[in-house]
Amino acid sequence: xxxxxxxxxxxxxxxxxxxxxxxxxxxxxxxxxxxxxxxxxxxxxxxxxxxxxxxxxxxxxxxxxxxxxxxxxxxxxxxxxxxxxxxxxxxxxxxxxxxxxxxxxxxxxxxxx
Amino acid sequence: xxxxxxxxxxxxxxxxxxxxxxxxxxxxxxxxxxxxxxxxxxxxxxxxxxxxxxxxxxxxxxxxxxxxxxxxxxxxxxxxxxxxxxxxxxxxxxxxxxxxxxxxxxxxxxxxxxxxxx
Numbered sequence: 001x002x003x004x005x006x007x008x009x010x011x012x013x014x015x016x017x018x019x020x021x022x023x024x025x026x027x028x029x030x031x032x033x034x035x036x037x038x039x040x041x042x043x044x045x046x047x048x049x050x051x052x053x054x055x056x057x058x059x060x061x062x063x064x065x066x067x068x069x070x071x072x073x074x075x076x077x078x079x080x081x082x083x084x085x086x087x088x089x090x091x092x093x094x095x096x097x098x099x100x101x102x103x104x105x106x107x108x109x110x111x112x113x
Numbered sequence: 114x115x116x117x118x119x120x121x122x123x124x125x126x127x128x129x130x131x132x133x134x135x136x137x138x139x140x141x142x143x144x145x146x147x148x149x150x151x152x153x154x155x156x157x158x159x160x161x162x163x164x165x166x167x168x169x170x171x172x173x174x175x176x177x178x179x180x181x182x183x184x185x186x187x188x189x190x191x192x193x194x195x196x197x198x199x200x201x202x203x204x205x206x207x208x209x210x211x212x213x214x215x216x217x218x219x220x221x222x223x224x225x226x227x228x229x230x231x
Contacts, residue, residue, distance in 0.1 A: 038216065040216075040217035040218075042158075042218075044158075049210055049221035049222065050218070050221060051221075052219045055216070055217040061219065095158070095217070097215070097216040097217055100174050101177065102148075102160040104157055104158045104160075107158075
């Protein structure tokens with residue numbers, strides 16, 4: 001199984017500042033034949049299902065603000081919120097879909113300072 | 114508009130069974146893999162398994178934690194996916210979600226809560 005490890009577990013950032021969440025996979029999720037990273041990021045607010053933010057590591061889902069971006073390749077990935085807004089308070093998860101079982105990171109809780 | 118509605122959750126005693134349903138609309142249900150996830154209270158997301166479309170053999174994969182106890186099936190004529198849960202354990206307590214797809218997941222229902230407790 002591919003183990004996904006996020007850091008930090010929680011993060012407190014001031015409004016307008018940058019938030020960075022890291023995700024590391026125990027093995028590469030880069031599919032060499034397609035040159036695609038099988039990695040997605042989600043945002044989850046209390047009482048709601050997850051919301052897809054990015055897929056293929058860096059493709060932003062329709063409707064996701066451009067202050068949110070994904071990057072990385074192989075085993076190391078980052079979700080960046082360039083200018084934190086109040087509505088960004090949530091738990092964020094990375095997920096690999098390179099192989100089954102599909103696995104998630106443990107989540108990173110993002111709060112406002 | 115894609116909609117997913119999970120139902121069938123509730124309170125059940127350990128060792129008993131429960132069947133969840135997931136009704137999809139707004140997309141061609143039979144063309145999609147249907148996946149199930151769960152989230153224990155205050156915990157992270159866990160993949161339960163998925164069932165491929167008939168075009169890909171309708172094959173099924175499960176997480177190790179549920180294999181042999183849970184069964185995923187589908188009725189494409191009704192646009193419903195099922196999760197039959199047998200021999201339930203307290204650690205199966207969670208909100209259960211269904212979603213179309215096998216890679217990343219754009220559409221989610223609100224989930225249905227399953228509580229396993231004596």
